[in-house]
Structures are given as structure tokens and as C-alpha cells.
Amino acid sequence: MRIKIAAGNWKMNLTYDEGKQLTEEIVNSEIPADVQVILGVPAIALARTACLAEDNSNVHIAAQNCHHIASGAYTGEISIPMLKSIGINHVIIGHSERRELFNESDEFLKLKVDALLEAGLTPIFCCGEPLNVREDGGQNEYVKAQFENSIFHLSGEQFSQLIIAYEPIWAIGTGVTASPQQAQDMHSYLRSLIEEKYNNDIANGISILYGGSVKPNNAEEIFGQTDVDGGLVGGASLKSETFVPIINSFS
Numbered sequence: 428m429r430i431k432i433a434a435g436n437w438k439m440n441l442t443y444d445e446g447k448q449l450t451e452e453i454v455n456s457e458i459p460a461d462v463q464v465i466l467g468v469p470a471i472a473l474a475r476t477a478c479l480a481e482d483n484s485n486v487h488i489a490a491q492n493c494h495h496i497a498s499g500a501y502t503g504e505i506s507i508p509m510l511k512s513i514g515i516n517h518v519i520i521g522h523s524e525r526r527e528l529f530n531e532s533d534e535f536l537k538l539k540v541d542a543l544l545e546a547g548l549t550p551i552f553c554c555g556e557p558l559n560v561r562e563d564g565g566q567n568e569y570v571k572a573q574f575e576n577s578i579f580h581l582s583g584e585q586f587s588q589l590i591i592a593y594e595p596i597w598a599i600g601t602g603v604t605a606s607p608q609q610a611q612d613m614h615s616y617l618r619s620l621i622e623e624k625y626n627n628d629i630a631n632g633i634s635i636l637y638g639g640s641v642k643p644n645n646a647e648e649i650f651g652q653t654d655v656d657g658g659l660v661g662g663a664s665l666k667s668e669t670f671v672p673i674i675n676s677f678s
């Protein structure tokens with residue numbers, strides 16, 4: 428049985444008080460016992476938000492980025508030992524905004540994935556194609572290359588520690604969601620790649636989330652697809668009125 432995950436990515440949104448209120452509303456909501464909730468909060472709020480969620484074993488707090496080197500002269504960066512020291516166990520890696528706006532390459536992300544696994548943290552590895560690639564029908568090859576360049580060097584044991592998030596860039600923040608069939612097709616393709624590279628157990632055990640304009644009115648159908656194990660949600664994760672229904676969209 429794969430883990431069902433409703434993950435929120437707050438990106439650069441919410442002041443500390445706004446995030447505190449949202450976290451409290453989520454922590455105090457009825458979360459189904461078999462659903463894991465992960466909140467990707469801004470770095471400045473990680474420590475205090477982790478305290479707010481520490482009594483709810485269904486809720487985990489994730490960083491949105493990290494540096495792969497443990498310490499040193501990297502102004503503005505946050506290291507994995509720092510995250511670990513405040514009880515953070517999940518880190519979003521390779522979000523398309525980090526790739527596009529901050530020039531993070533596949534090779535750089537590979538270093539982060541390695542460092543996280545080495546430290547025993549869970550990378551939430553994001554992948555996904557831009558619109559022009561989708562229009563040309565090249566999405567499978569594009570995402571396959573992201574896997575080959577950043578995560579397919581891992582051992583099977585390491586690979587099974589990952590959470591994958593497929594986020595087609597054209598669906599992020601646009602209100603255009605991939606159709607449930609488009610999500611299913613990509614997730615099933617990724618699972619077949621993982622099976623080919625590793626084995627059936629690893630392919631069937633790994634949670635693959637869909638991200639891109641997930642809303643309360645489409646989550647149930649998307650999460651209902653055979654190979655979709657939940658979502659990585661941006662805009663709709665910023666309010667409990669929209670995120671709590673998404674958490675409850677698993678059948």
C-alpha cells in the first residue's frame with residue numbers, strides 16, 4: 428500500500444501569524460488516519476511551525492529548499508544539519524520555480540538528493556515539463572531525462588526513500604490542471620520507468636504526487652487515478668477552507 432499524501436507548498440506566501448493560524452486549523456481538522464499531510468513552509472517559519480505540528484503524527488513540515496553542503500560560507504543558504512536540528516524530515520527539491528528562476532540544474536539537484544538521503548531526510552523530488560515540450564509531445568522523454576540526471580544513480584534502497592511530485596509547468600498557478608488522464612498517463616509511465624530501472628516492488632511502493640492547479644473541485648478525480656498518490660498543492664494550500672477538503676479527497 429502506497430502512502431497517500433496531501434502536501435502543501437506555501438512558496439513565498441503567508442506571514443508567520445497567517446501561517447500559524449493555517450497550521451492550527453489543519454492540525455485541528457479531522458485528518459483521515461491513512462493520509463499524510465506535509466506542509467512546505469518558508470524557511471523563516473520552519474522551526475515554529477514544526478512545534479505547532481509536533482503533536483499530530485499525520486502532519487509533517489517540509490523545507491522548500493536546502494543546500495547540499497553541511498556548513499560554510501554560503502550566505503543566505505540553509506543546510507541539512509540545520510533542518511535536521513529542528514526536526515525537519517522532508518525537503519522539496521527541484522521545484523520548477525527553483526529550476527527556472529534560480530537556475531538549479533539537474534546536476535545540482537542530484538547533489539541535494541544525495542546529501543538529503545545521506546542525512547536520512549526525505550526529498551520530495553519535483554519534475555515536469557514546460558508547455559512547449561508538452562505541445563510537441565515530448566513530455567515523457569523530458570521527465571525521463573530529469574530522472575536520469577538527478578535520481579536514477581541511486582540504489583534501489585535509496586530510491587524508495589523518495590517522494591516524487593510530477594508538476595507539469597504549464598499547470599502551475601495557471602488554473603489549467605492536467606486532465607486526470609494526463610496525470611495518470613505520466614504517473615504510470617514514471618512507474619514503468621522505475622520498474623525497468625529497479626523492480627516492481629520499488630515502482631509500486633513509491634508515492635507519486637501530482638501538482639498543478641489542484642483544487643477542492645478536482646482533487647478527488649485526480650487522486651482517484653490508479654497511479655496518483657496525492658498532490659503537491661500551491662495556491663489552494665494557503666487556506667484551510669480549500670486545503671482541508673483536498674486532504675479529505677482520497678477515497
Ligand code: 13P
Pocket residue numbers: 436522594598599600601602638639640641659660661662663
Ligand atoms: P498551484 O497549485 O498553485 O498550481 O501550484 C502547484 C505547485 O507548484 C506546488 O508545488
